[in-house]
Each structure stands twice: as structure tokens, then as C-alpha cells.
Amino acid sequence: xxxxxxxxxxxxxxxxxxxxxxxxxxxxxxxxxxxxxxxxxxxxxxxxxxxxxxxxxxxxxxxxxxxxxxxxxxxxxxxxxxxxxxxxxxxxxxxxxxxxxxxxxxxxxxxxxxxxxxxxxxxxxxxxxxxxxxxxxxxxxxxxxxxxxxxxxxxxxxxxxxxxxxxxxxxxxxxxxxxxxxxxxxxxxxxxxxxxxxxxxxxxxxxxxxxxxxxxxxxxxxxxxxxxxxxxxxxxxxxxxxxxxxxxxxxxxxxxxxxxxxxxxxxxxxxxxxxxxxxxxxxxxxxxxxxxxxxxxxxxxxxxxxxxxxxxxxxxxxxxxxxxxxxxxxxxxxxxxxxxxxxxxxxxxxxxxxxxxxxxxxxxxxxxxxxxxxxxxxxxxxxxxxxxxxxxxxxxxxxxxxxxxxxxxxxxxxxxxxxxxxxxxxxxxxxxxxxxxxxxxxxxxxxxxxxxxxxxxxxxxxxxxxxxxxxxxxxxxxxxxxxxxxxxxxxxxxxxxxxxxxxxxxxxxxxxxxxxxxxxxxxxxxxxxxxxxxxxxxxxxxxxxxxxxxxxxxxxxxxxxxxxxxxxxxxxxxxxxxxxxxxxxxxxxxxxxxxxxxxxxxxxxxxxxxxxxxxxxxxxxxxxxxxxxxxxxxxxxxxxxxxxxxxxxxxxxxxxxxxxxxxxxxxxxxxxxxxxxxxxxxxxxxxxxxxxxxxxxxxxxxxxxxxxxxxxxxxxxxxxxxxxxxxxxxxxxxxxxxxxxxxxxxxxxxxxxxxxxxxxxxxxxxxxxxxxxxx
Numbered sequence: 001x002x003x004x005x006x007x008x009x010x011x012x013x014x015x016x017x018x019x020x021x022x023x024x025x026x027x028x029x030x031x032x033x034x035x036x037x038x039x040x041x042x043x044x045x046x047x048x049x050x051x052x053x054x055x056x057x058x059x060x061x062x063x064x065x066x067x068x069x070x071x072x073x074x075x076x077x078x079x080x081x082x083x084x085x086x087x088x089x090x091x092x093x094x095x096x097x098x099x100x101x102x103x104x105x106x107x108x109x110x111x112x113x114x115x116x117x118x119x120x121x122x123x124x125x126x127x128x129x130x131x132x133x134x135x136x137x138x139x140x141x142x143x144x145x146x147x148x149x150x151x152x153x154x155x156x157x158x159x160x161x162x163x164x165x166x167x168x169x170x171x172x173x174x175x176x177x178x179x180x181x182x183x184x185x186x187x188x189x190x191x192x193x194x195x196x197x198x199x200x201x202x203x204x205x206x207x208x209x210x211x212x213x214x215x216x217x218x219x220x221x222x223x224x225x226x227x228x229x230x231x232x233x234x235x236x237x238x239x240x241x242x243x244x245x246x247x248x249x250x251x252x253x254x255x256x257x258x259x260x261x262x263x264x265x266x267x268x269x270x271x272x273x274x275x276x277x278x279x280x281x282x283x284x285x286x287x288x289x290x291x292x293x294x295x296x297x298x299x300x301x302x303x304x305x306x307x308x309x310x311x312x313x314x315x316x317x318x319x320x321x322x323x324x325x326x327x328x329x330x331x332x333x334x335x336x337x338x339x340x341x342x343x344x345x346x347x348x349x350x351x352x353x354x355x356x357x358x359x360x361x362x363x364x365x366x367x368x369x370x371x372x373x374x375x376x377x378x379x380x381x382x383x384x385x386x387x388x389x390x391x392x393x394x395x396x397x398x399x400x401x402x403x404x405x406x407x408x409x410x411x412x413x414x415x416x417x418x419x420x421x422x423x424x425x426x427x428x429x430x431x432x433x434x435x436x437x438x439x440x441x442x443x444x445x446x447x448x449x450x451x452x453x454x455x456x457x458x459x460x461x462x463x464x465x466x467x468x469x470x471x472x473x474x475x476x477x478x479x480x481x482x483x484x485x486x487x488x489x490x491x492x493x494x495x496x497x498x499x500x501x502x503x504x505x506x507x508x509x510x511x512x513x514x515x516x517x518x519x520x521x522x523x524x525x526x527x528x529x530x531x532x533x534x535x536x537x538x539x540x541x542x543x544x545x546x547x548x549x550x551x552x553x554x555x556x557x558x559x560x561x562x563x564x565x566x567x568x569x570x571x572x573x574x575x576x577x578x579x580x581x582x583x584x585x586x587x588x589x590x591x592x593x594x595x596x597x598x599x600x601x602x603x604x605x606x607x608x609x610x611x612x613x614x615x616x617x618x619x620x621x622x623x624x625x626x627x628x629x630x631x632x633x634x635x636x637x638x639x640x641x642x643x644x645x646x647x648x649x650x651x652x653x654x655x656x657x658x659x660x661x662x663x664x665x666x667x668x669x670x671x672x673x674x675x676x677x678x679x680x681x682x683x684x685x686x687x688x689x690x691x692x693x694x695x696x697x698x699x700x701x702x703x704x705x706x707x708x709x710x711x712x713x714x715x716x717x718x719x720x721x722x723x724x725x726x727x728x729x730x731x732x733x734x735x736x737x738x739x740x741x742x743x744x745x746x747x748x749x750x751x752x753x754x755x756x757x758x759x760x761x762x763x764x765x766x767x768x769x770x771x772x773x774x775x
Contacts, residue, residue: 003302003304005305006304007056008059010308011063012060012062012063015061015064015067016064016066016322018064019066020071020323071153074153078112078134080133080159083133084132087127088104088127089123090103090178096115101113101115101116102114102124104128112134113159113160114132114161114162114163115162115163116130119167119169121169123182124179125172125182126169126170126179129167130161130165130168133162134161135159135162136149136159137152139772140751141751141767142752144554144559145550178276178277181276182276188211188409188412189202189211189213191419192423193205196426200427202214202216203215203219203430204401207402207433209409210232211276221441222441224382225382225384225440225446226384227369227388228440230333233280233326234275234284235280238281239271240284241399241403243264246267247260247264257296258296262293271406280327283307283310283330286309286313287306287309290306290310304338307331307338332372336369336372337367339471340471344363345363358392366388374460377452381449381554382449383448390436390437393436401426404426404429449586451557451562452558452559456560506661506663506756507756507757508521508661508757509521509555510720510747510755511551511752512747513747514535515723515724515726515728516547516578516698517575517576517672517694517698518551519720520561522561523565523629524628524629524663525626528561529564529567529568531659531670532568532570532576533577534575534578535574536574538574538582539602539603548581548583552579553587561587567589568631569594571595571652571653572602572603580592580606584609584612589610590612591613592613593617594616596638596655597655619638619682628664628759629663631661632659632660634658634659634685634688635656635681653674654677656672656678658672658674663757664760665760666757666761667689667692669692669712673696673703674696675697676705679707691716693717693741695720695729695733698729699734699737700729704736709741716741716744716755717744718747719747720747749766749772750772751768752766753765754767
């Protein structure tokens, strides 16, 4: 084989993917694995290299064993419960609103993420002892939501520790180099901010050192929308600039390529240490070191093999890094440049003259973007169509910025005043970069949100095989290629068709948003509306969470929703309307519908800001969004001369909108935070029988009365609740529910709970088949 390391690294990665699918990965690995192995077997049979293929299968088995062992060790070396932790801090100290967060390596070689009150002087590399309670990180509770458990597992962290007493600290290990590098990085950040200001200094530290703690959220969004977010994470581009600068400077001083190449290797690894040993930086450092060794030994090298060797070494060190987003994006972009760029130069017309260099840089950027496109859509749900052009414009500015920034850092350690000039030049370069980024973020097609609907996901899974076939990177003859392309496209269409919900199906999903309410309704024509939006900063900008951005929108995008017919707000309490602003900002909404008096001035301003009409409804009103589906309003009735209530007034609970969603012979009842008084009031208007009841006020003791439950007679009851200081759901309310309702489900146990109706019967299922925390 021409590139044996590429095949070895690929099969090793396949083995790791299969070995960690349940713990970290998704079902896509199981879909891709049989197809990939079948194609590889056909290729091996045609090439008559069955023995090497069997050796590659053995490599995949080694990867499977290596990854499964890592997962088993991480899950069994420590157990949840109260313990006395002792270990070394192996990450920078991250300050939170309520304290600090850091990673602790404890015997026997286990990583734990610690949450504690702030301790002055605590440093990376310091010995720490503390009493703590260990617990498993919670998995994703909603489809399409961020899975914190998988995120930590990919970094080798299987337990969280919550400190329950003071931290006892010891000395910093003198030989723990990453800890000293963290101190140097913080010192340089302070120096940059002192000369350039807080915002520009933080941005310079982010670009040159990967220190993102001082970069504002606004600047991060601008860079992401412009398609240049990778500049804020040290990658191959940064390491390549640094390695080239070291090599040419040392060659000018030493006069020989061999001495310059060998002397550059430790400097490159020192830079990697200074950046915090990020996966992308380590990969690039390993690759650059191998290239420099080849330069010193005057040996030719194959770049694809070198990158594959770096990937293999990283996966041997930590097989779980395969599931880190930075690892995937870094290697995908590198392989794209190495494999696709030569093909693009042959396919696209050649440009000569002054534009030749610009054209080549554009093709390099285009190759990288083609390689990372499905990963960007899968992980972030967004894409910048003009990213190649913006990247080409910024590359000429990045090289002098990196050289001046690192040069100023080196000079500042021995002559602080001498760093003023290069840092001033960095300020001008940063200004130009920010202007280009703002221009790129404002262009049409920038920050384009891609909805991961049922039709999109199968195509993303088949993207890379199709890309290899289109660019002719497979060894098969043309006839077989055409058949494979037709087969893959057919499989994608079949998968998409199977995954599409039936046209006549109504789906209601009660999202897990903590102790709040948010429900997404998909109508039979595949349009959507919401009932409440969970906790967030709509009425109180200082809120520390936003269910609209963190739970509701990821779910809607995962389901392929692009607009909402309406957002129903049962009453203006924070835990029901807080996520409204994020929802209105992210997608078009037909109307905001409130209870009488519920269109409070703050909510009206939020709706008007986004051009959405705000209207009220009362008992007796009926909304028919599509034929066959009705939303009946049962409470409250409009009272002449009704006094306006403060948005936070507890009386709003009794003024909550109570609505019944009817589809054919099935129905669901939404009660907001209605209590006993409201239940008696609307029972006087009739018997709102329903198959599914959304339990009022998160299961408080003052709601869900026995008479009300007997009148509604639901088959299922859903309690939308999470960790809270109020003791919800109340034991008395749960006892009444369990005595009358056959099945009671809680969102903090099962995650999002989805009810599907074909108009004749309802099927109810939780996102997790069994309560979270039970194996």
C-alpha cells in the first residue's frame, strides 16, 4: 500500500469508534461500520491483498480493546459517593459566577472535574485535598441537546466532584511543566491587556496562545459567523507559522538546515506546552517535528502518512480524544487540504499572474471547508458559505500577528519596555482582523443555521464516501464507482424517507428544562408551535441560564423546524417565558399568544423588537392551526375591569392559560401553573377530559386535586420538573397522581417526554428508556 499509515490509523480509529459508541459516540458508527468494512473488503479482494486487510482488521480490534479498556477503567476506578479527594490540579482554574472549576488527577490515575468555592492562589499543578461528593455527569435530556456526559467522557472524565468543605492546598510540583506554562500564559495575558486593553489583549492571547478566557462572547460569535472561529484555537496553521519562523530564524543564525531543523523541534513543543497542550496543537506539533526530522535527515516524506502517524500517536495516548470536536475538525481539515487540494487544482481552471497566489490560497481554504462541512453542521448546526474567502483575506494578517505577538512575549520576559513596539503593531493588525471578521459576519450566507432534520442526518453520514467518490480518491473502476454512487444516494433517500414522521401524526414533546415549562408541538403538516419557553433572561437579563438557547432551539433544529406558527405563554413567570427572546431572535414566529393581561410591557417590547404580534386569548376561544387540530382555551375567563398584575406576582399561577390540544379522538391538557382554585373554576365550564395531562405547577402540593384528576381521567401525566429548592414535586401531589393516573412520568427522570398521536391513539415515550442514573 502506498500510504500504509493512513490505513492503519483509519482502522484503529474505527475500532475505537465501535468500542466507545455507547459511552461517547452515536448510532452513526453502527451505520457506517458495515458499509466501510464491506467496501474495504471488496477493495482488498480486487487488489488481492487479503492478508494486509486481515492485519488491518486486527488493528481495528486493537483499537476496540484499547478504547473499551479506557472506558471500563474510567468507570470503575472510582465510584460515586462521599470521599476525601487528594491529587494534582491538571487544568487551569476556571472562575464561574458561583465559584471555581478545575480538573483533578487522583490516584489511581483518574480524572475528576471539581466544583468548589473560590480559593485564592490556587494554581495549575498544585496539590489539593478536599472532602467531596462524587456523582456521574448528567446525560443529554433532550434530543439534539448538548450531552455534557459525552463531552467529559471524551476528555477522560467520568465523575464530577462537588466540594463539601475547605480545600487544603500544598506546593506546586516543581517538575510539572504544564502548570508553569499556565502561569506564564496568564502573565502574558495580563501584559497584552495592559498594553492593548482588555478586549484587544484578550483577543491577541486567544489567537497566539489559545487563551480564550478573556475573549468576549460578542467577538466569539462574530468570528464563528464569519467562519474563522478556528483562529481562536491553536491549530496546524498557528503551529506551522511558529515552526517556520523558528526554522528560518535559526537557519539564518546557524547557517545549516540540519542544525536549524533539530533546534526548532524543542521550541515547537515548548510552544505546544504554552498553549495548554490542546489536541489540535499537539497534532500539529507532532507533524511539524516529523517534518523537521525529515528535513534534518534529508529524507523525503509523504504528508498524509505523517498526519496519520500523528493521529495514531494521539489515539494511542488517549483513545477517547477521537470524539473531541477539536480533534475531528483538526484532522478533517488537514486531510482535506492534503487530499482534496490537488484534485481541486486539476478540476478548476488555473489562474496565472498576480492572482495566482490568492487563487491557490482560496483553493486550500475551500478544500479544508469541504472536509469539515458535515462536522460543522453536525456539531454546531451552522455554516458560513463564504468562509474560504474570509480565511484567504485573514491569512496574510495572521503570520505577522503571530510573529509579533510571540516576539513581544519573549522580549517581555527579559525587557518589559521593549515589548511595547511589537505589541503596538499587534494592535493595528488586530484592528484589521476584527474589521475583516465583522465584514465577513455581515455578508449574506454567514452564520447560516442548518436544521438537522430527518432528511439531513442520513446525507451527513454518507457525505465522506460520496466526497471520495466524486473526487476520484477510490481505487475502483468507473463502472463500480457509478453503482456505488447510485447505491449510496438511494440508501440516503430511503433512510430519510423512513426517518420522516408520518404525514398524519401529531407529536408533542415536553422538554426537560429544569424546574420550568417548555413544550414543542409538531402538527400533522410538520409545522410547529411552542407552549412556554422555559427559564431564561427575557425578563431578567442577569439570569444564569437560558432554556430557549440551550434546550428549545437545539431540539427544534435537530427536528428540522425552521419557523413557528405561534408561541403560547401560559403566564409571565420567568420559568415559563424566560427563553422567549432567544427563540424569537433565532427563527420566524407567527404570533405570541398570552392570557388576558399576560401581554405585560416587557414581553410586548420583546415581541415588538422582533416584529412579532402579541395577542391575548381567554376561555372559550379556539385556535385551529391546521384542519383536524384544535387548541381550546379553558381558562382564564376575561373579567371586566381586571387589574393588571405584576409579572412576578404569585397570583399569575391562578391566571395561567389552560388549553386543550385536540386531534381526532385524542387530546392533551396543558395547565401551566394552575392550582386548586383554577381547577375548580374551569371544571364548572365542563369536563376537559384528556389522554395526557401536563401536571400543574411542577407537581406542587396546591395543584392536581383529586376531583380534578378524576374529571380529566388521563392515561398519562407528565411532570415538568428539575432540581429546585422548593421540594417539587410535592409528595402529596405525587401520591394523588399515582393513585388516579395509571402512568406518571417526570422530565428529570426520563428527559424529554414525547406523545405521538395518529388521531386514534397516543403513544408516550421518554428520551431515556429508564430513569437517569439507573444502569
